[in-house]
Amino acid sequence: MALTPTFSSRPRVLVVGGGYVGLYTALKLQKKIAKSGGILTLVDPLPYMTYQPFLPEVAGGNIEPRHAVVSHRKHLQETELLQGSVTSIDHANRTAMVAPADGGAPFELPYHDVVLAAGAVTRTFPIKGLAQSGIGLKSIEEAVALRDQVLSLIEEAGTEKDPATRKRALTFVVVGGGFAGIETIAELEDMARAAVKLNPLVDQSELRFVLVEAMGRIMPEVTQSQALWVVEHLRSRGVEVLLNTSLDNAEEHNLKLINLPDKSLAQQFDADTLIWTAGVMANPMVRSTDFPIEPRGRVSVNTNLQITGEFGVIPNAWAAGDVAAVPDVTGGLPDGTCVPNAQHALRQAKRLAKNLWASRFNKTMTGYKHKNLGAVAGFGQWKGVAKIMGIQLKGAPAWLAHRGYHGLAMPTVERKYRVITDWFVAMVAGRDLSQLLNLDNPRKTFVEAATPKPKPAAAAPAQAPAEEAKAPESADAKEKAPAAK
Structure with missing residues (x-):
């Protein structure tokens, strides 16, 4: 009871x-x-x-x-x-x-x-297909799923023969140019390129990263000059930064963009990974x-x-x-x-x-x-931007400031210790590139093992030689021959 x-x-x-x-x-x-x-x-x-x-x-x-x-x-x-x-x-x-x-x-x-x-909760807009094709980055579960998805898609692309399916798997899109969106696409770009280095079946040139921002600038918390530097920095890493651009449709992972300033760019393309960070x-x-x-x-x-x-x-x-x-x-x-x-x-x-x-x-x-002391952002190992009490930083100094601030701000001594230890390990051994499969269905392997397998079909009886099969017919024919006379 x-x-x-x-x-x-x-x-x-x-x-x-x-x-x-x-x-x-x-x-x-x-x-x-x-x-x-x-x-x-x-x-x-x-x-x-x-x-x-x-x-x-x-x-x-x-x-x-x-x-x-x-x-x-x-x-x-x-x-x-x-x-x-x-x-x-x-x-x-x-x-x-x-x-x-x-x-x-x-x-x-x-x-x-x-x-x-x-x-706060994630703020979305009534875009067709967004709920089915997109994923947010507001919870730890979303972050884990996103990491595994990106790594899994790189592995799958390595053995995919269809060019369109392969291109779709290796296209990663982030909507939202605030701190969350910029840090997300920068970290994923770093991780994806590190994963491809270990995979000879995928080339770095096949990876495509797209940042979509509806406003004319990114990261309003930093200065205009720093925001321009961040755009240049991302583009130097191969990220397509599309400002003044909006997502109009995402049905069946086919993304349609509107208001693109550069009309030469494709307004519609497929992507298996669509990350929504456009506000809360x-x-x-x-x-x-x-x-x-x-x-x-x-x-x-x-x-x-x-x-x-x-x-x-x-x-x-x-x-x-x-x-x-x-x-x-x-x-x-x-x-x-x-x-x-x-x-x-x-x-x-x-x-x-x-x-x-x-x-x-x-x-x-x-x-x-x-009074707001400023803002710090990390873009992967030794890369970042910061504005602290009016002082502008970029590159490695900003990255160190980002880690220093958030290491101190993480609640409880126990968690500070664990996070800082993770950082030291990553600096020495590199980021963890292991994906975990079947998290949405953890019983899959056990169910397959515990499900009774169908018994093989019984073997068909051996067929008699052709001569023996015809013999009764010959004898029968001989018996009936006199009656015919």
Whole structure:
């Protein structure tokens, strides 16, 4: 008989989402809440936090996939962890509906304080065939699948005789010219060329990489001159960078591009690999709450990270990260809010935890203020671009800055150690070029072995020699001969 889970009746701080904000809020508050007689509950469909800036390096074989995630169960041992999704929030009655990840019956969960930390999801457009032909790069599972797909297609192309099928397998397309898209195509280009060096059946000239960006420039976080340098750098590596260009159709892996500035380029071609990195948006679950939502789909908060409405602060309601419109008092986006990135999310989580705890004792809260220090990006071994406090870097110095920043920003000492170890190993032994097959069907080999094989057909009886077969007919004919007379 299945057991019915029993949840604590202690005053609850409910954290919705286990990403940057959720993890750090729980890390900073779990002991304090427990000692005060309450309980901190974190709800997320995944049992881990993903450090998303590492996804391109996971896809490129520089970082072991499990090292780019942080286990909730291991590091939040004084937190009540529920694997599922918050589907709605009724803050007026301090309750949330939770749908278990295993498909069980939804249940109601009461709380005292709620922290919205649901983050962002991939933003797509109604392009025909995109859902069937494309893959994103927002989760660790997508990064692993992408790495295996690229390596597998190179192997398959080596034995493919049909020129069109071979060309389609060796064409890799990324849509989106932001940090994620640029780092992804650069890491995959590096990995693919390293794989082809080991495969005499495929030539480097057969590899094709295409970057599609709808705007007139890439990477708005860096300066115009740096963005132009990145375009030149990618083109020097054989990447086709198509600016002011959009994907119009992707049915059956046949990609149709529109608005190409260079009319001599083919507007339609086949590609087995289509990677979508064209932006994110606030998690739409916030629309299933009774909190005010601003035009970009985020909840409205003040600098203290308290959710605010028409009549001021909403008691016991907090939000930060990509799901919140956090005012940027230093000057950020044109709408005056913080840029939705990991740099802000990590710092906002720490400030939110301090302010939530201070509110319990009516102490003064401190508003969130952090000037963006800049941006760093890695394009494969010893290649990158960075803008740090106004200082522009490119090449090896930028690559080192990228590794230094993200090595420090990776949550928990344990995960820092694992990632840095991966980097040292990759520098000495090269990136890992091993693909894992049948991850979507791991039982395939066992099922084939355990399935009874059909018995071979019984052998047909041996045929008698021609002379013996005709003998009875001759004898019979002799017996009938006199009667004929």
